[in-house]
Amino acid sequence: MPELAEVEHGRRMLDRLARGKRVVDAWCADDDIVIEATPSEVVGALHGATITGAHRWGKQLWIAFDRPPCVCLHFGMTGGIRTPGDDPLVLESSGADVDRAWPPRFCKLHVTLDDGTRFGFVNSRRLGRVRLRDDPRNQPPISKLGFDPFLAMPGKKEFAALVKRRKIPIKALLLDQKFAAGVGNWIADEVLYQARVRPRRRADRLRLVEIEALRAALSSVVGAAVAVDARKDEFPAEWLFHRRWGKQKDATTHDGHAIRHDDIGGRTTAWVPTVQR
DNA sequence: CTCAGTGTTCAGTG
């Protein structure tokens, strides 16, 4: 469930449990989810290194040590950081039984720290990635990303300029990681709904008030989701988020407006024609 | 059995 807020939650967990500690044991799956490096190189980067912090830009998360390289993680469509006995928030299993086995299913990376703390990176559908980078911020893929709406929201003028120069549907622009890093399908739909903007509107044809509404909604949606550590049941009850799934014919918003599902920019878009103009 | 999916990337077309 990895969009910006879920990845930020993973970052905070990692930073809290690992900063200042030394890696005494590391294991990496022999799996091509690890690209541009071998599992033994990943283990080598981890073993014996002291973690100085966990960082994030968009959906990219990386662990920095007292020596290079950093271990960079991307969750793909599924996955996240797990600890033994945790409540798997950022997790694939949605069955009745919470899976507390350790190491967890689909564990791709497992680390033990010098105080006995353990954590794992899980990724069931294997669309995630593990990479090694000496300077993650200034190397691809992170260097190619746009602004992070939680860490570095542009000012009104700059935001408007970024929107005005693109001719694609605003929904597609919100999903473009070179525009706003960390926005995924549900954040994009929620922002458009709250800003009352129709998802197919061309970015360059939006009025200034609409662009400013989008900027405000992007900021507040991301901020609110991060503030509750991406726990969906704590998102405000009036959010479209709670009602967008399943493509139920006759699905409605909290106040009774019909929700429609269209394919825009190759992704399913949930939107509300009577609200979004 | 089929298919959509909270993501990314690349090839190909215009």
Place this chain on the structure above:
DNA sequence: TCACTGAACACTGA
């Protein structure tokens, strides 16, 4: 360069 499409990746849950 830009815009857009489709495919590929891999696997779960509905």
